[in-house]
Amino acid sequence: MARLSGKTALVTGGGQGVGRGIALALAAEGAAVVITGRTEGKLKDTAGEITERGGRAYTVVGDVGERDDVDRMVAETVREFGGLDVLVNNAQSSVQRKLVETSYEDVELTYRSGPLAAFHAMQAALPHLRESCGSVVNLGSSAAVQGEATFAAYAMAKEAIRGLSRVAAREWGPYGIRVNVICPAALSPAAEEYFAAYPERAEGVLAGIPLGRMGDPETDIGRAVVALVSDDMAYLTGATLMLEGGRTLIG
Template sequence: MARLSGRAALVTGGGQGVGRGIALALAAEGAAVVITGRTERTLKDTADEIAGRGGRVHTVLGDVGDRDDVDRMVAETVREFGRLDTLVNNAQSSVQRPLEQTTYADLELTYRSGPLAVFHAMQAALPHLRESRGSVVNLGSSAAVQGEVSFAAYAMAKEAIRGLTRVAAREWGAYGIRVNVVCPAALSPAAEEFFAAHPDKAERVLSAIPLGRMGDPETDIGRAVAALVSDDMTYLTGATLMLEGGRTLLG
C-alpha cells in the first residue's frame, strides 16, 4: 500500500519545475493530484505523465494571484476527488534585481503570487483540511534565508511565507493540521537554462553545495514532500526543511 493512497493533494504551479516533481512524487505514493498553473500545455504534459504512470490527476487552469481562481482550485479538488488532504503552495513569480533598483511593481508581483496567494489558498483549504486532519507544505527559498544579492523582492515574499507558516502551525495544530516549509535547490528547466547561459555562475553555485549537485525536482524534492505529508512525519509542524544539499551551511 502506497503511503498516500486514498488521499487528495493540490499542487499550485504543478505543471513544471519543482511543482511538477512534487506532483509526480505524490502521485507515485498513491495520492490523487490536482495541478494548477497558468500554462495549459505544461499542465497537460505533466498530467499525461502522471496518468501514464497509472496515477489519478486533474488540472485546473488559473492564476494563484487571483483570489477567485484560488477558491476555484480548491473547490475543483474537492469536487473531483471528494476531499483535500494536502495543499502544496509552490507557485511563485520571481524578480531578480538589485535592492536599489527594486520597484513597488516588483514587490506587488512577488507578494501577490507568493504570500497573498498562500494566505488565500490556506484559508480556502482550511475547512477541508480540518475534516481530513491534513497537511500544508509551503515553498520557501534558501536564497531568502541567506539574503542572496539581487533577490530583495523575492526574499521578502518567501520570508513572509515562512512567517505565515509558523503562525498557522500554532493556530491549526488544534485541528490536527500540520504546516511546514521546504526550501529547495533543484535543477528545474529554468535553472538548467540559466546555468547553461552562465557557466561561471553555475560553477560558483555548485561549489557552495556540500553534496556537489543541484537537487532533482522529483526524487530529491518531491519524494521529501511526499514523506513530509505522510503518516511517517505526523509530529512535525512549523518547521523549515532545507532541501538544498547543505548550501546554507556554507552561506
Template sequence: MQRGTRLAGKTALVTGGGQGVGRGIALALAAEGAAVVITGRTESKLKDTAGEIAERGGSAYISVGDVGDRADVDRMVAETVREFGGLDVLVNNAQSSVQRRLEKTSYEDVELTYRSGPLAVFHAMQAALPHLRDSRGSVVNLGSSAAVQGEVTFAAYAMAKEAIRGLTRVAAREWGAYGIRVNVVCPAALSPAAEEYLAAHPQKAAELAHEIPLGRLGAPEADIGRAVAALVSDDMAYLTGATLMLEGGRTLIG
C-alpha cells in the same frame, strides 16, 4: 515504476504543478498513491504532467488559473473537492520571481512577488482550511534557500519567501488544534528556471557547484518531490512549523 501506498486514498493540490519543482512534487505524490490536482496558468504544461501521472497509473486533474487571483484560488480548491471528494494535502509551490539589485527593485517587482507568493499562499490556505480540518491534513509551503541566505539580486523574491515562512509558523500554531500540520521546504533544484538562470550566469553556476556539499542541485522529483511526499505522510506526523532545507547542505557554508 513501482507505485507506493503511503498516500493511498489521499488528495493533494499542487500549485504551479506544470513544470520544475511543482511538477516533481506532483509526480512524487502521485507515485505514493495520492490523487493529484495540479494548477497553473499554462494548460499545455499541466496536461503534460497529468498525462505522465496517468501513464504511471496515477490519478490527476488539472485546474487552469492564476494563484494571484483570489477567485481562481477559491475555484481551484472547490474543483479539487468536487473532483475527488476532499482535500488532504495542499502544496503552495507557484511563485513569480524577479532578480534585480536592491536599488533597482521596483514596487511593481515587489507587488508581483507578493501577489504570486505570500498572498496566494494566504488565500489558498484560507480556502483549503475547512477541508483540511475535515481530513486533519497537511500544508507544505515553498520557501527558498536564496531568501534564507539573502542572496544578491533576490530582494523582492526573498521578501516574499520569508513572508511565507512567517505565515507558515503562525498557521502551525493556530491550526495544530485542528490536527493540521504546516511546514516549509526550501529547495535548491535544477528546475527549468534554475537552468535558464545558471546558463545566463555561468560564474554563479561554478559557485554553486563549489557551495553545495553534495555537489549538485537536487532533482525536482527524486530529491524534492519524494521528500515532500514523506513530509505529508504519516511517517512525519509529529512535525509542524518546521523549515526543511532541501539544498544539499548549501546553507552550511557562508
C-alpha cells in the same frame, strides 16, 4: 500499500520544475493530484505523465495571484476527488534586481503570487484540511534565508511565507493540521537556463553544495515532500527544511 493511498493533493504551479516533481512524487505514492497553473499545455503534460504511470490527476488552469482563481482551484479539487488532504503552495513569480532598482510593482508581483496566494489557498482549504487532519507545504527559499544580493522582492515574499506558515502551524495544530516549509535547490528548467547562460556561476553554486549536485525535482524534492506529508513525519510542524544538499546550514 502506497503511503498516500486515498489522499488528495493540490499542487500550485505543478506544470513544470519543482512543482511538477512534487506532483509526480505524490501521485507515485497513491495520491490523487490536482495540478494548477496558468499554462494549460504544461499542466496537461504533467497530468499525462501521472496517468501513464497509473496515477490519478486533474488540472485547473488559473492564476494564484487572483483570489477567485484560488478559491476555484480548491473547490474543483474537492468536487473532483471528494476532499483535500495535502496543499502544496509552490507557484511563485520571481523578480531579480538590485535593491535600489526594485520597484513597488516588483514587490507587488512577488507578494501577490507568493504569500498572498498561499494565504488565500490556505484559507480556502482550511475547512477541508480540518476534516482530513491534512498537511500544508509552503515553499520558501535560501535566497531569503541568506539574504542573497539582487533578490530583494523575492526574499521579502519568501520570508513572508515562512512567517505565515509558523503562525498557521500554531493556530491549526489543534485541528491536527501540520504546516511546514521547504527550501529546495533543484535543477528545474529555469535553473538549467540560468546555468547555461552563466556557466561560471553554475560552477560556484555547485562548489557550495556539500553533496556536489543540484537536486532532482521528483526524486530529491518530491519524495521529501511525500515523506513530509505522510504519517512518517506526523509530529513535525512549523519547520523549515533546507532541501539543498547542505548548501544552507541553519540552526
